[in-house]
Amino acid sequence: MDHSKLACSGYVLIAAVLTPLFGGGVAWCGFEEGYEAVSRQDYAGAIKEWFPLAEQGHALAQYNLGQLYFQGHGVEQSDRTAVMWWRRAADQQYVHAQDWIGWAYANGRGVAKDLREAGRWFRAAADQGHPVAQFNLAVMYATGQGVGRDDGEAVRWYRRSAEQGYALAQSNLGAMYHHGIGVPRDHQEALRWYRKAASQKSPQGLMNLAATYYSGLGVPKDMVLAYMWYALAQAAGSLEAERWQSRLAESMTGEEISLAQQFVREWKAAKWDEKPLP
Secondary structure, X not given: OOOOOOOOOOOXXXXXXXXXXXXXXXXXXXXXXXXXXXXXXXXXXXXXXXXXXXXXXXXXXXXXXXXXXHHOOOOOOOHHHHHHHHHHHHOOOOHHHHHXXXXXXXXXXXXXXXXXXXXXXXHHHHHOOOHHHHHHHHHHHHHXXXXXXXXXXXXXXXXXXXXXXXXXXXXXXXXXXXXXXXXXXXXXXXXXXXXXXXXXXXXXXXXXXXXXXXXXOOOOOOHHHHHHHHXXXXXXXXXXXXXXXXXXHOOOOXXXXXHHHHHHXXXXXXXXXXXOOO
C-alpha cells in the first residue's frame, strides 16, 4: 500500500485512547463505591473497594485495577501488575481486557513482546465484536505481523470494525478499496469510507479525502476542496497536512486559496454530523 499518497494508520497496533474505567449496574457490594471514588479522583479509595472484589474474581474490578496500575493512579505505575489484572479479567472473557492484553503483547508492555500471542488475544476480543481489537487484527493480517499476511482477512476485519463506526478502520478500508488490496479496486467505495471517517474528524480520513480530491480519483479533481480537507486534517492533528497545503498553494491562485480558507472556516463552525460532505 502506497502510504506516501494515502494516509493509513494500519502499521501501528493501538488500543485507541485509554479505555475508561467501567461502572454502573453491578450488584457487588463496594463496586459502585469504587467507581464513585474514581469520579472524585480518589484512586486510593477506589483500590480499597475494588481490590477485595478483584481477589474474589470480579472481572470488572480486575480490569479497572489493571487500568489504575497502567496509568499509575493511586499506586506506583506498573505495566506488569496491570497485565496481571487484565489477564485475570480476560480469562473470564472480559472483552476490553482481552484487547489490552493483545496490545501489551504487541508492544512488549509488562510482558515479552510476542506478536503471535497478541494476535490470539485480539482475535478473542474481535470475535466478541470489539471494534478496536477487530482493527488491530486487521492490521496484523495486512502486514503479516504475528499471522500470515492475508489481505482478504484484513479487509474482512477492517469492515467489521468500520461498520461499528471505528474511524481508523473506515479510513483503512477505504485505502484497501483505493488500491485494490483484498478487494476489487473501487474508488467510489473508497470515497464512501473516507467520508465516513472524515465525518468523525479522523485525521487519516480527512487526509485520504483530501488526497482523493487532489488526484481526482472517484471525484472531479478539485484543488480548492483538496486544500480545504488538508487544512481540516491539520486542525484535527495530522502532522503531514501542512506540507501538503503548502504544496497545493504553489499551484493555486490567491482567489482559490481565499475560497478554500472560507470553506475551512465554515466547516470548523459547522456541526459535522449535520452537514453533508462534498
